Amino acid sequence: MTHPAxxxxxxxxxxxxxxGISKAFLSGKLHTQVLENFSLRxxxxxxxxxxxxxxxxxxxxxxxxxxxxxxxxxxxxxxGSELGQLDLSALExxxxxxxxxxxxxxxxxxxxxxxxxxxxxxxxxxxxRDEARARARRSLEEVGMAPxxxxxxxxxxxxxxxxxxIARALAKEPELLFAxxxxxxxxxxxxxxxxxxxxxxxxxxGTTVLCVSHDPRVxxxxxxxxxxxxxxxxxxxxxxxxxxxxxxx
Amino acid sequence: MVALARKTLVYEWRRFLPAMxxxxxxxxxxxxxxxxxxxxxxxxxxxITGSSADVWxxxxxxxxxxSGRTIDPDVESRILMDPxxxxxxxxxxxxxxxxxxxETGGISVFVSGxxxxxxxxxxxxxxLPSLRARLAEPxxxxxxxxxxxxxxxxxxxxxxxxxxQVTVVGISSGLRALGGVNVLTSLSTARQLDGDxxxxxxxxxxxxxxDPKQADAVAARLRGDTAFGPYTTWSARDxxxxxxxxxxxxxxxxxxxxxxxxIVFLVGAVITxxxxxxxxxxxxxxxxxxxALGVGVAALRRVVLEQAFWVGALGLLxxxxxxxxxxxxxxxxxxxxxxxxxxxLACVALVMGLATVSGLAAxxxxxxxxxxxxxx
Ligand SMILES: Nc1ncnc2c1ncn2[C@@H]1O[C@H](COP(=O)(O)OP(=O)(O)OP(=O)(O)O)[C@@H](O)[C@H]1O
Ligand SMILES: [Mg+2]
Numbered sequence: 001m002t003h004p005a006x007x008x009x010x011x012x013x014x015x016x017x018x019x020g021i022s023k024a025f026l027s028g029k030l031h032t033q034v035l036e037n038f039s040l041r042x043x044x045x046x047x048x049x050x051x052x053x054x055x056x057x058x059x060x061x062x063x064x065x066x067x068x069x070x071x072x073x074x075x076x077x078x079x080g081s082e083l084g085q086l087d088l089s090a091l092e093x094x095x096x097x098x099x100x101x102x103x104x105x106x107x108x109x110x111x112x113x114x115x116x117x118x119x120x121x122x123x124x125x126x127x128x129r130d131e132a133r134a135r136a137r138r139s140l141e142e143v144g145m146a147p148x149x150x151x152x153x154x155x156x157x158x159x160x161x162x163x164x165x166i167a168r169a170l171a172k173e174p175e176l177l178f179a180x181x182x183x184x185x186x187x188x189x190x191x192x193x194x195x196x197x198x199x200x201x202x203x204x205x206g207t208t209v210l211c212v213s214h215d216p217r218v219x220x221x222x223x224x225x226x227x228x229x230x231x232x233x234x235x236x237x238x239x240x241x242x243x244x245x246x247x248x249x
Numbered sequence: 250m251v252a253l254a255r256k257t258l259v260y261e262w263r264r265f266l267p268a269m270x271x272x273x274x275x276x277x278x279x280x281x282x283x284x285x286x287x288x289x290x291x292x293x294x295x296x297i298t299g300s301s302a303d304v305w306x307x308x309x310x311x312x313x314x315x316s317g318r319t320i321d322p323d324v325e326s327r328i329l330m331d332p333x334x335x336x337x338x339x340x341x342x343x344x345x346x347x348x349x350x351x352e353t354g355g356i357s358v359f360v361s362g363x364x365x366x367x368x369x370x371x372x373x374x375x376x377l378p379s380l381r382a383r384l385a386e387p388x389x390x391x392x393x394x395x396x397x398x399x400x401x402x403x404x405x406x407x408x409x410x411x412x413x414q415v416t417v418v419g420i421s422s423g424l425r426a427l428g429g430v431n432v433l434t435s436l437s438t439a440r441q442l443d444g445d446x447x448x449x450x451x452x453x454x455x456x457x458x459x460d461p462k463q464a465d466a467v468a469a470r471l472r473g474d475t476a477f478g479p480y481t482t483w484s485a486r487d488x489x490x491x492x493x494x495x496x497x498x499x500x501x502x503x504x505x506x507x508x509x510x511x512i513v514f515l516v517g518a519v520i521t522x523x524x525x526x527x528x529x530x531x532x533x534x535x536x537x538x539x540x541a542l543g544v545g546v547a548a549l550r551r552v553v554l555e556q557a558f559w560v561g562a563l564g565l566l567x568x569x570x571x572x573x574x575x576x577x578x579x580x581x582x583x584x585x586x587x588x589x590x591x592x593x594l595a596c597v598a599l600v601m602g603l604a605t606v607s608g609l610a611a612x613x614x615x616x617x618x619x620x621x622x623x624x625x
Binding site: 063069093108111129168172 | 250251257259532538541542543545548620624625
């Protein structure tokens with residue numbers, strides 16, 4: 001695979017790396033080979049976008065890179081750990097420490113206020129109560145939801161719910177943030193706001209953001225756009241030169 | 250810690266209400282069944298629990314108060330020789346055939362011949378002293394309020410027992426019997442009612458001790474002496490227990506109770522677990538999201554189990570309140586209901602066991618909280 005920045009990448013280790021992975025689904029008699037001998041590097045601190053037609057394997061790739069799904073063959077390295085060698089509880093621990101998720105559905109608990117939604121996962125990270133609350137407040141402020149943090153999901157708009165979901169992922173201060181179609185349930189204004197937030201997270205916190213979307217507005221903000229089709233990368237381009245380090249093109 | 254289990258339970262109480270109702274009604278059903286059975290069969294030992302005797306002396310192998318045989322009257326002096334014994338009195342049981350003044354047909358009655366004197370032990374807790382004293386008149390009997398219609402008499406009226414004329418001089422309450430009707434009379438009247446000339450001694454001797462706490466030791470000490478013919482001794486508590494156990498198990502009532510308890514548990518568990526599973530399924534995507542964020546399945550299971558616990562506790566509370574109201578109602582209607590601590594604890598255990606089983610079943614459905622399904 002050719003890459004504009006191939007020369008300098010040998011020096012900085014990638015945040016995520018897939019090496020010759022294959023993944024197939026067998027439902028009944030139907031055998032679907034989604035990925036075959038697929039390799040990919042995702043650089044740290046960038047907003048990387050994966051786009052492509054429906055059913056080409058984007059979500060499957062995301063699930064594999066984030067440790068939610070096992071590969072049939074090949075290796076997946078995330079932050080230097082080989083995910084295939086971790087058992088279920090070790091994978092849970094890895095996700096707890098290092099990853100955040102934003103899904104198309106917001107998946108918020110109806111009974112909890114925005115603040116509690118964000119605080120809940122932090123309780124399981126071994127943080128003190130005060131630290132958890134301070135982090136929850138900070139990340140809600142960051143997505144502009146601080147004034148509405150006492151409200152329950154039923155009292156929030158779709159865009160506000162997605163911002164709470166992002167704050168929930170963000171408060172964990174993860175190195176890796178995965179987002180699958182985060183804007184597709186939202187109108188253009190709210191979608192734009194979500195994109196801005198994801199962009200900011202990558203550049204201000206140095207978080208590696210991997211986002212699946214066919215929203216053309218995301219393309220503009222992404223550092224790198226991967227076009228995928230039938231389980232292969234068709235094109236791989238950088239939309240603008242990274243400004244936060246000295247990597248050349 | 251964000252109290253996810255409790256907050257969800259409070260906010261979405263409608264979803265958990267069926268589970269609470271199922272648990273509550275299962276508990277209530279079990280409670281009332283037990284109370285009724287204890288009440289009915291407890292009445293079979295009212296002769297013992299309604300009296301102040303500490304030790305009972307009767308024919309060996311007697312399984313309940315109603316099936317005693319006469320013992321040698323000289324045993325009384327043997328019992329009195331024991332320094333721990335303060336008082337001994339005979340108790341005569343006679344099975345009789347009651348013919349009332351009105352057309353009621355023959356009714357089988359259990360005649361209790363007791364010492365009506367002021368220090369008498371038999372039924373001292375069940376009858377007021379003034380009422381007991383009226384039995385001193387010849388041929389006087391006391392019958393229970395609950396059987397007046399059945400016997401076809403009222404106070405002051407006469408009837409015959411085993412062909413012998415008796416007069417109703419008083420009315421007691423709470424002296425129901427199983428399989429017949431209790432009639433109280435004096436020792437001398439009871440002897441006259443007994444048609445069997447071979448019955449020379451009393452059916453039982455009952456003794457009061459100087460120190461009631463020694464009942465077991467004294468009963469054991471008095472046992473095993475055969476110089477006066479066959480007899481054995483029980484502490485009052487043991488004899489009451491034997492009597493109730495006889496009715497519970499030898500009549501199949503106990504098996505019925507256990508059988509119904511099993512059914513109640515099964516039905517309750519099915520309904521409760523189904524509603525809990527539905528509630529868990531309703532939050533499945535949220536649980537899966539938490540798992541994606543690294544919250545372990547074990548922690549999610551604890552949430553479900555905690556919800557099951559609260560469902561059980563709230564169901565129990567409802568059952569308790571309703572149960573007390575219904576028990577009071579039953580008491581006011583002379584329905585024999587009794588609840589003791591072990592029975593209440595058995596109900597609590599049943600309900601919490603039911604909630605736990607349901608919680609475990611609901612926990613299993615958490616396996617479908619696979620975060621990969623959120624990525625499609
Ligand atoms: N659990 C599964 N069982 C069987 N087949 C599956 C499963 N998950 C995905 N697939 C198949 O794998 C292929 C890729 O699915 P994937 O969800 O990765 O597509 P996608 O690129 O995310 O599409 P979309 O843009 O519509 O979300 C599809 O053909 C799908 O039918
Ligand atoms: Mg998808």
